[in-house]
Structures are given as C-alpha cells and as structure tokens.
Amino acid sequence: MPSHVSLIAALALSGSAPVAAQPQVVDDVPAVTLRAPTPLPPEAGTPTGPSATAGATAGAGAGAGTIASYDAVGYASWYGDGLEGQPTASGAPFANARITAAHRALPLGSHAEVTSLDTGRTILVRITDRGPAVAGREIDLSTGAARLLGVADRPLAAVRVRSMTPSLADAAALDRGEAASPRLDTPDAVLRALRRQLPAVTPATRPPPPRATPMAAPSPRPGQGLLVQVAAFSSEPRAIEVARSFGGEVEPAGAIWRVRVGPFATLAEAQRTRDAAVARGYGDASILLQPSGAR
Incomplete structure (x- = not known):
C-alpha cells in the first residue's frame, strides 16, 4: 500500500492538487446484513420434519443437517414447566434442564447460536422440537x-439466531x-445494528397479561383425572402441531379442534402444565375435569 507521503507526491507530479479533506460524520454502528434462509421443502417446517433436508449441509460430527445460510x-x-419427559418432535423426551430449542425451519438435530440482543451473550443450542406455535416469535x-442465555426472567427476549x-x-x-x-460476547455496536432490524412486537407476539382473578380449580372425584385444554383451533394441522409440542391430543368438536393434555392425577401437575401453556402465549388455557368413563 503506498504511503501517505508518496500519494501526495504522485498527485503533485500529475498536476493535481490534493483535495481538501471534507468533514465526515462518524457512525459507530456497523452495517450488519442478515442472510436470507435457504429455501426449504414444505416438510422441513412441520412438527415431524426430517433431521436433514435438501439445501442443508451435514454438520461435522453433529450427525444432523445445518442450514448454512440461516x-x-x-x-x-421459553418453555418447559410441566413438560419433562414429554416427547419432542425429534422423538427424544423433553429435558427441561438441557440446552435445547424449538424452531420452525432449522432441521431437527442441527445446532444454532442464539445471541441476546440486550447483553450480547451467545450460547449454542441443539434443535430438538418444532415451534414456537405463537406467530411472530423466532425460537x-x-x-x-x-437460564444460560440470561433471559429466563422475562417472557420475551430479542435474539439473533444463526445456524452453525x-x-x-x-x-x-x-x-x-x-x-x-463459552462464546465471545457480541460488541455493543453490532447489537445496536441488529436491534434496528427487529420486527415490531405485535399483539400476537406479546405474551398475554395475567388473569385479573385466579381460576376456580375443579374438584375431581376419586379416580377422576384432570385435563388441561391448551387452546381450540379452526385448523386441524395447527392443532396437531401444538398438541405434539405439548405431548397432548387433539379432540374434534364440530368445526374446531381442541388441544388437551393429560390426564393428571393432581391439581398441582395440571396447574404446572397450564402455567407453561400461558407462558407460551396460550392465555385461555384452562383445567378441566376428565369426562366420566374416559381414560
């Protein structure tokens, strides 16, 4: 690279005087371009999507596909309360304490780095489930x-998700x-650039407010279990997807499909599952008595 002195000399010899330096506005926020995800086949976004798909490359030693451009x-x-041991979309039982995540598109068994856009902390997670079921949420x-990312004290957190x-x-x-x-923290300047690209929080994305009054708990008879009705949907495929994420079942009722989980032997168990459903955005989740004669 020519030195500053030699550059001035070259300009002098050419007969052109150096141009006076113009004042510049310094912006310490770098440009960060997010890569568009590689197009995926339709089955990649279903609850039972494959562990690797076309357009994905095998992860070294991971034994699963990774969308290199995501x-x-x-x-x-975040979710987990009351779901311990329930089957995930990958087939493995859900383990609340493990460092895992649910995503709509990334292949099951693949890995992603998740960065908190508030603190810059980054963790590595394994994709084992399908979700989120609530529109407008990324993961x-x-x-x-x-807890590892430091966002367990809030219902929603701004994040960056990168396949790797x-x-x-x-x-x-x-x-x-x-x-x-451990991963290196993301610099503040980059975090500011990323936060500029966040989508707006919509009513669908925002968690529902807590109920003003607690629900009256049903009183089961001896031998009668409790069910948690997570939600009711007009779309059967959507109901099936949500039911699988909770380890529940779909019950048709006319033109709607109800997602129910259980039965539970105790009110405490049912309440934990209901609370988990509310935390995931299903504010109308309720505890019901198991119908007589049902198993």
Missing part, C-alpha cells in the same frame, strides 16, 4: 437454555446435557 433476528420465548428455548456447525466437543457436550464452550 441468520435472523426476532423474539425468543422457543428450553428453560435450561433460557459445532465442533465435535461442543456437539458431544450438548448430547450429554452440558453447555457448549
């Missing part, structure tokens, strides 16, 4: 992942239920 900002919620974190191929050691750590190696 990079998006949005809002993360659902397990409680363990939310983990090292063998990091993939093995997540498989054992441990956290991957």
Whole structure:
C-alpha cells in the first residue's frame, strides 16, 4: 500500500492538487446484513420434519443437517414447566434442564447460536422440537437454555439466531446435557445494528397479561383425572402441531379442534402444565375435569 507521503507526491507530479479533506460524520454502528434462509421443502417446517433436508449441509460430527445460510433476528420465548419427559418432535423426551430449542425451519438435530440482543451473550443450542406455535416469535428455548442465555426472567427476549456447525466437543457436550464452550460476547455496536432490524412486537407476539382473578380449580372425584385444554383451533394441522409440542391430543368438536393434555392425577401437575401453556402465549388455557368413563 503506498504511503501517505508518496500519494501526495504522485498527485503533485500529475498536476493535481490534493483535495481538501471534507468533514465526515462518524457512525459507530456497523452495517450488519442478515442472510436470507435457504429455501426449504414444505416438510422441513412441520412438527415431524426430517433431521436433514435438501439445501442443508451435514454438520461435522453433529450427525444432523445445518442450514448454512440461516441468520435472523426476532423474539425468543421459553418453555418447559410441566413438560419433562414429554416427547419432542425429534422423538427424544423433553429435558427441561438441557440446552435445547424449538424452531420452525432449522432441521431437527442441527445446532444454532442464539445471541441476546440486550447483553450480547451467545450460547449454542441443539434443535430438538418444532415451534414456537405463537406467530411472530423466532425460537422457543428450553428453560435450561433460557437460564444460560440470561433471559429466563422475562417472557420475551430479542435474539439473533444463526445456524452453525459445532465442533465435535461442543456437539458431544450438548448430547450429554452440558453447555457448549463459552462464546465471545457480541460488541455493543453490532447489537445496536441488529436491534434496528427487529420486527415490531405485535399483539400476537406479546405474551398475554395475567388473569385479573385466579381460576376456580375443579374438584375431581376419586379416580377422576384432570385435563388441561391448551387452546381450540379452526385448523386441524395447527392443532396437531401444538398438541405434539405439548405431548397432548387433539379432540374434534364440530368445526374446531381442541388441544388437551393429560390426564393428571393432581391439581398441582395440571396447574404446572397450564402455567407453561400461558407462558407460551396460550392465555385461555384452562383445567378441566376428565369426562366420566374416559381414560
């Protein structure tokens, strides 16, 4: 690269005087371009989507596909209370303390880095489930992942989600239920640029406010269980997707499909599941008595 002195000399020889320096406005917020996700086949976004898809590359040592171009900002919620041991879309039982997440498009078994746009902290998660079921949310974190990221004290958090191929050691750590190696925090300047690209929070994205008055708890008879009705949908595929995410069942009722979970032997168990449903955006979730004769 020519030096500053040689550049001035060259301009002098050419007969052109150096142009006076113009004042410049310094903006310390860098331009950050998020990569558009690679188009996926329709089945990639279903609750039972494959572990790898066309347009995905195999993760080194991860044993699953990774969408190499996925990079998006949005809002993360978290889930887990009352769902311990319930089957996930990947087939593995849900483990609340593990560092996992639910996503609509990333292949099951793949990995992603999730960055808090408030603190810059970044963690590595494994995608084991489909979700979020609420429109306008980017990813659902397990409680363990939310705590590791430092967002378990709020219902929604602004995040960046990037697909990536983990090292063998990091993939093995997540498989054992441990956290991957620490990531470098994202600089404040980059966080500001990313926050500028966040979508607006809509009523559908925002968690519902708590009920003004507590619900009256049903009183089951001996041997009678309790059910949690998560929500009712006019779309059967949507109901099936939500039911799978909760480990529940779909019950048709005329032109609607009800998602119900249970039965539960105790009110405390049913209440935990209902609270988890409310935390995930289903503010009308309710506890019901199991119909007589039902199993």
